[in-house]
Amino acid sequence: DTEVTQTPKHLVMGMTNKKSLKCEQHMGHRAMYWYKQKAKKPPELMFVYSYEKLSINESVPSRFSPECPNSSLLNLHLHALQPEDSALYLCASSQDRFGLATETQYFGPGTRLLVL
Amino acid sequence: AQSVTQLDSQVPVFEEAPVELRCNYSSSVSVYLFWYVQYPNQGLQLLLKYLSGSTLVESINGFEAEFNKSQTSFHLRKPSVHISDTAEYFCAVSGNSGGYQKVTFGTGTKLQVIP
Numbered sequence: 218d219t220e221v222t223q224t225p226k227h228l229v230m231g232m233t234n235k236k237s238l239k240c241e242q243h244m245g246h247r248a249m250y251w252y253k254q255k256a257k258k259p260p261e262l263m264f265v266y267s268y269e270k271l272s273i274n275e276s277v278p279s280r281f282s283p284e285c286p287n288s289s290l291l292n293l294h295l296h297a298l299q300p301e302d303s304a305l306y307l308c309a310s311s312q313d314r315f316g317l318a319t320e321t322q323y324f325g326p327g328t329r330l331l332v333l
Numbered sequence: 334a335q336s337v338t339q340l341d342s343q344v345p346v347f348e349e350a351p352v353e354l355r356c357n358y359s360s361s362v363s364v365y366l367f368w369y370v371q372y373p374n375q376g377l378q379l380l381l382k383y384l385s386g387s388t389l390v391e392s393i394n395g396f397e398a399e400f401n402k403s404q405t406s407f408h409l410r411k412p413s414v415h416i417s418d419t420a421e422y423f424c425a426v427s428g429n430s431g432g433y434q435k436v437t438f439g440t441g442t443k444l445q446v447i448p
Binding site: 221 | 363
């Protein structure tokens, strides 16, 4: 099973709402990633979790709050977002053998977020 | 520092014609290159990758890419495209930054297959 699942598929929220995105994988991968992809742009890395610990925060605003409850789950909590945060949010995972550059990252289908 | 450049933002091609999607990379250390495909409203899927060894790598659906160190290129080719190949294609270079894998994507090339 090489599947990464993400819920919800679509999300519309107001600027005062609090919502969460969920990502799940059962491949035994120990690294999980959140990417943000704006329309017609490549994915941009937001966060990296390695062995359930936050390893990298690519200077993401605090209105995005990641959480890794266990090795299979990754959440992204959203609060007080801005319209410019509207994008496709992609989750990915990899085996993470000490951050080897040869690893393949497996992507989920993404959550399309619209902030009104 | 590592980067990839995809010069063509869109490539229209007729069905059953050959296609080449261009990718040039820049990397100061070992080079690991990937091609990912993104179908409309979906996530990214690995198409193929070059890690070492043979410079020609192939995917299961007829795509191939050749690693050319002297030209710092990793172009993607297919001899005969199908309508179902219509998608966005991202070239990417992978490295290690601060103990974690960092993948840098190109800006993408939209392949439009015309019936």
